[in-house]
Amino acid sequence: xxxxxxxxxxxxxxxxxxxxxxxxxxxxxxxxxxxxxxxxxxxxxxxxxxxxxxxxxxxxxxxxxxxxxxxxxxxxxxxxxxxxxxxxxxxxxxxxxxxxxxxxxxxxxxxxxxxxxxxxxxxxxxxxxxxxxxxxxxxxxxxxxxxxxxxxxxxxxxxxxxxxxxxxxxxxxxxxxxxxxxxxxxxxxxxxxxxxxxxxxxxxxxxxxxxxxxxxxxxxxxxxxxxxxxxxxxxxxxxxxxxxxxxxxxxxxxxxxxx
Amino acid sequence: xxxxxxxxxxxxxxxxxxxxxxxxxxxxxxxxxxxxxxxxxxxxxxxxxxxxxxxxxxxxxxxxxxxxxxxxxxxxxxxxxxxxxxxxxxxxxxxxxxxxxxxxxxxxxxxxxxxxxxxxxxxxxx
Numbered sequence: 079x080x081x082x083x084x085x086x087x088x089x090x091x092x093x094x095x096x097x098x099x100x101x102x103x104x105x106x107x108x109x110x111x112x113x114x115x116x117x118x119x120x121x122x123x124x125x126x127x128x129x130x131x132x133x134x135x136x137x138x139x140x141x142x143x144x145x146x147x148x149x150x151x152x153x154x155x156x157x158x159x160x161x162x163x164x165x166x167x168x169x170x171x172x173x174x175x176x177x178x179x180x181x182x183x184x185x186x187x188x189x190x191x192x193x194x195x196x197x198x199x200x201x202x203x204x205x206x207x208x209x210x211x212x213x214x215x216x217x218x219x220x221x222x223x224x225x226x227x228x229x230x231x232x233x234x235x236x237x238x239x240x241x242x243x244x245x246x247x248x249x250x251x252x253x254x255x256x257x258x259x260x261x262x263x264x265x266x267x268x269x270x271x272x273x274x275x276x277x278x279x280x281x282x283x284x285x286x287x288x289x290x291x292x293x294x295x296x297x298x299x300x301x302x303x304x305x306x307x308x309x310x311x312x313x314x315x316x317x318x319x320x321x322x323x324x325x326x327x328x329x330x331x332x333x334x335x336x337x
Numbered sequence: 338x339x340x341x342x343x344x345x346x347x348x349x350x351x352x353x354x355x356x357x358x359x360x361x362x363x364x365x366x367x368x369x370x371x372x373x374x375x376x377x378x379x380x381x382x383x384x385x386x387x388x389x390x391x392x393x394x395x396x397x398x399x400x401x402x403x404x405x406x407x408x409x410x411x412x413x414x415x416x417x418x419x420x421x422x423x424x425x426x427x428x429x430x431x432x433x434x435x436x437x438x439x440x441x442x443x444x445x446x447x448x449x450x451x452x453x454x455x456x457x458x459x460x461x462x463x
Contacts, residue, residue, distance in 0.1 A: 172364060173364040192412070214386075320385045320410060321385055322385055324385055325385065325387070327389070327407075327443075328365070
């Protein structure tokens with residue numbers, strides 16, 4: 079039952095109609111760009127330099143709670159004692175997730191139910207790849223291609239990400255993350271020692287596979303992998319403006335009859 | 338079973354309204370508080386993380402209560418065909434939904450029908 083709800087929520091959250099013809103004009107609908115056929119039967123497109131083209135508007139790819147991607151109890155078995163305690167506390171108090179205050183959700187949750195866009199810049203021999211997030215913090219993540227991490231970077235919400243290509247897979251290595259966000263909506267804790275290695279592969283035209291190695295000796299006894307999937311949005315889709323803080327009434331709910 | 342269904346409905350609805358489940362819906366709304374009101378739309382907030390519309394309801398004693406109903410994010414509604422003009426102030430509507438846990442005059446909308454029988458969805462369809 080829970081899975082049904084989660085799947086349904088994910089579908090509804092994306093809020094993307096099946097047909098481009100259903101889309102309003104400014105979203106690329108009937109009078110928008112000519113629709114091209116999206117299909118899992120088509121291979122991933124390539125850029126002029128031969129690299130796989132990851133660009134496009136995607137949904138999903140990082141919003142599933144990590145524990146649901148592992149065997150029952152596996153995640154907690156990997157946690158150090160403090161992390162087990164913190165995880166249990168957060169589950170008791172889901173409203174304390176900083177995400178509900180419109181703060182960033184970190185590298186995994188930037189690819190949640192909202193649309194998001196991969197941008198490879200320049201379009202060949204990219205030096206930067208950006209992930210533009212429509213939802214929540216309405217922000218971006220930048221991946222530097224062919225660079226090294228700085229020494230001891232100051233911890234930030236998205237950390238310092240460097241990318242390289244291994245064949246058709248973009249490998250993104252991220253350090254320098256702060257511990258102020260919840261790793262996922264279930265409240266999985268982490269520390270500033272968190273090191274993420276993401277392997278992004280466009281396995282067909284409409285599907286991105288993201289295998290993430292979560293390595294955090296401050297939280298877990300050993301590294302482990304989880305796999306997410308993102309789907310290409312319908313042709314002509316655009317990310318839209320979303321300013322979370324403009325009318326966030328969520329904190330009011332804790333104060334009886336405050337409004 | 339009934340409770341499960343209600344839970345699913347609320348889950349679907351709030352999931353949809355959040356756009357990314359921005360809120361933890363069980364914290365805010367109570368599946369045991371189904372509500373149905375008829376009144377006049379007095380304000381629409383075409384905003385994020387959620388849209389809100391306010392409905393003035395007068396009970397049999399003439400007492401006015403303004404309900405604050407929550408719907409989807411603008412981006413989710415817009416993809417579903419809404420614009421900021423879809424629900425004009427002054428529209429008489431019947432709304433169903435689920436009441437708030439902490440604030441009794443706040444609710445999550447589950448269905449909306451105008452006085453002339455037009456049904457407006459509150460969550461995007463796929």
